[in-house]
Amino acid sequence: MVRNYIRKTDRQRWSSETMERAVAAVVRGVMGCKKASVQFQLPQTTLERYVKKRRTGPNSVIDKTAGKYHCVFTQDQEVELVVYLKDMQKRLFGLTLKELRKLAYQLAVRNGCEHPFNKHTEMAGEDWVHSFMRRHSELSLRKPEATSGARAMGFNRVAVAQFFTLLNKVIIEKKITCERIYNCDETGITVIPKQHSRVIANRGQR
Known part of the structure; x- marks a missing residue:
């Protein structure tokens, strides 16, 4: 069904409860289809169709959902x-x-x-x-944040603890002093894409 559908007719503006009362009145012989359609403001041909179904099968139900459009999945x-x-x-x-x-x-x-x-x-x-x-x-x-999947998945308690255990071991074994430790970063190399397509996520969650 189109996402911005604008109704162009008055078809099926009636409620199932109103149709049920009208059908019951006609079946009991209180009034005819023409009078019931006027009194309950229902289309006469639709009322006649449901009355015929009710007389044929007393257990028939009035279902407005049995139309052209339906959900694909349950x-x-x-x-x-x-x-x-x-x-x-x-x-x-x-x-x-x-x-x-x-x-x-x-x-x-x-x-x-x-x-x-x-x-x-x-x-x-x-x-x-x-x-x-x-x-x-x-x-x-x-819109996803600019964080690589490997970096995000690697940032957990076990991985961080293992990293500092190895770092401490290397510093002790190699007798590295603070003046020999440098902070380095990538220059001109990126593993993170600059453009991101919007993804489906929980509302309000980063």
Whole structure:
């Protein structure tokens, strides 16, 4: 469904509860379809269709969701996808919107879901990904900081402790004094890309 859809007709503005009361009144013989459509402000042809269904099958329900548009994934599948996105962010490999669209297509194909995704590009549409982000407001697009993955993953208690243990060992073995210790940095060499695509992460998290 398009992300900025503007309704052009008054179709299906009625509620399921109102339709249920009207159908019940017609089935009980209190009034006819024409009178019920006027009194409950319902389209007569729609009311007649539901009355026919109710008379054919007393257990029939009024379902407004049985239309052209439907969700590709179930609620559980979308929750699993959200968990995966958050997990990738924690691992410092946050996905971009394009990568999410490719992943959604692969997920739909693997699970045999009926989908309107583009089979040529093998990606979900932009409308789907915008709707997905809107349904899961805890996700947002964040600009990653300029930190290399190796440096970030290496900065932990075990790695830092091991570094200073080795440093202390070398200083003692080589009898290095403070005047022989220099602070050096890279010059003209970088392992960190300057341009970053925005990735999907928890809202408000750096």
